[in-house]
Amino acid sequence: MKILIILFSIISLNVFSQDINTRKKHFLTEKGVALSGYDAVAYFQGKPQKGKREYTHTQEGITYQFSSTNNLEIFKKNPSKYEAQYGGWCAYAMGSKGEKVDVDPETYKIVNGKLYLFYHTFFSNTLTDWNTDEANLKAKADINWEKIIKK
Incomplete structure (x- = not known):
């Protein structure tokens, strides 16, 4: 049973790693940051604006910047909604x-x-x-x- 758990963990980690590598390979980033540094949440507030380095979050290998702590926290709760x-x-x-x-x-x-x-x-x-x-x-x-x- 322990072997099955270990094997499952290794396979899961490998699949997750492949997803991250796929995202890094295919997502548009500029200097390693998505959306040219724009705040993903701000689009949904009707006012796209640049994020700030101090409000940065990496989601499955893709780095995002946000204009505020509030927007960063909103993104973290549901990243797929904002990507x-x-x-x-x-x-x-x-x-x-x-x-x-x-x-x-x-x-x-x-x-x-x-x-x-x-x-x-x-x-x-x-x-x-x-x-x-x-x-x-x-x-x-x-x-x-x-x-x-x-x-």
């Missing part, structure tokens, strides 16, 4: 091409309680494109993201 979809990559590009494309952290949309980020420059705003065919693009993006994280 950006598709590892923080452009939702439109994930849906239209299945590609990882950088984002403008201030170009976002919350749909059904989930955060989606988009590429935006002077000449191109992929949020506008996303809005023209959101349901189809989201369905494709979900499939494409699953393929990417299984690589």
